Amino acid sequence: xxxxxxxxxxxxxxxxxxxxxxxxxxxxxxxxxxxxxxxxxxxxxxxxxxxxxxxxxxxxxxxxxxxxxxxxxxxxxxxxxxxxxxxxxxxxxxxxxxxxxxxxxxxxxxxxxxxxxxxxxxxxxxxxxxxxxxxxxxxxxxxxxxxxxxxxxxxxxxxxxxxxxxxxxxxxxxxxxxxxxxxxxxxxxxxxxxxxxxxxxxxxxxxxxxxxxxxxxxxx
Numbered sequence: 001x002x003x004x005x006x007x008x009x010x011x012x013x014x015x016x017x018x019x020x021x022x023x024x025x026x027x028x029x030x031x032x033x034x035x036x037x038x039x040x041x042x043x044x045x046x047x048x049x050x051x052x053x054x055x056x057x058x059x060x061x062x063x064x065x066x067x068x069x070x071x072x073x074x075x076x077x078x079x080x081x082x083x084x085x086x087x088x089x090x091x092x093x094x095x096x097x098x099x100x101x102x103x104x105x106x107x108x109x110x111x112x113x114x115x116x117x118x119x120x121x122x123x124x125x126x127x128x129x130x131x132x133x134x135x136x137x138x139x140x141x142x143x144x145x146x147x148x149x150x151x152x153x154x155x156x157x158x159x160x161x162x163x164x165x166x167x168x169x170x171x172x173x174x175x176x177x178x179x180x181x182x183x184x185x186x187x188x189x190x191x192x193x194x195x196x197x198x199x200x201x202x203x204x205x206x207x208x209x210x211x212x213x214x215x216x217x218x219x220x
Contacts, residue, residue: 010037034120034172034203065091079205082218095200096122102164102198103130111163114156116148120172120200132163139174146174150185157193165190167216168200170207177211187219 015030015037016023022030022037040048051057060068069086076082092098103113103126113127117136127134135156139146157165167186169178178186190197199216207213 060091076215080213080215080218082215084217095202096126099123099126099166099198099200100130102196103127103132107132107164107196108162111161112156112159113164113166114153114160114195115166116153116168118173119166120168123166123168123200127164135160145176146171148178148182148186150189153186154189154193157189157195160193160195162194163196165195165197166200167197169216170201170203170213172200172203177207177213180214183214183216183219187216190220 012023020035022033022035039045066086068091069089072089073084073086076084092101107113109131112133112135114135114137115123115127117124117138119136124134124136137149137152137156140149141147153165157163165186169183170176171178197216197220201213201215204213204215
């Protein structure tokens with residue numbers, strides 16, 4: 001197949017040739033899930049191949065976890081100007097595992113989950129499976145963009161019972177990055193109402209030129 005790292009070489013035929021779920025239906029464009037169509041970075045591919053060839057497919061050792069912690073702390077400092085101690089970095093298998101942990105252990109029973117919408121679909125259903133009602137706060141259309149409705153967000157957080165705000169930034173599916181001023185106002189509301197924040201920032205490394213991602217944890 002074509003080298004998908006070569007962005008100019010990405011074709012529908014090449015994507016369908018991979019054999020994944022996203023592109024398996026003929027005549028249908030696979031836009032229903034935020035799954036990357038670009039190829040794997042060579043450094044990542046080489047590391048995965050090396051682990052498989054060595055038989056290193058079991059639980060990570062403390063040494064490997066430490067390497068990951070240091071690597072992410074260095075990444076955050078280089079790309080976001082965010083200085084954090086490596087020991088504060090924790091491995092998780094995926095975004096939803098992190099959300100499930102917060103719902104079960106870090107927010108009060110009976111509190112609500114405040115969710116700006118539109119949103120990643122599992123965010124609408126998972127809280128209910130863990131005993132928390134979801135309160136949707138529709139985003140407001142502003143010309144060609146979408147904005148957080150801060151007044152509605154304020155009201156929802158005030159009545160959440162010190163619950164949880166799900167903050168997706170860069171936003172999926174809207175695709176925009178919060179400006180520093182917006183992030184500051186949201187942080188103010190969070191602190192005023194004593195809620196916790198689940199910050200889904202999984203798309204942060206692919207922000208377009210001219211925009212900058214600011215990690216929520218760096219502001220709170």
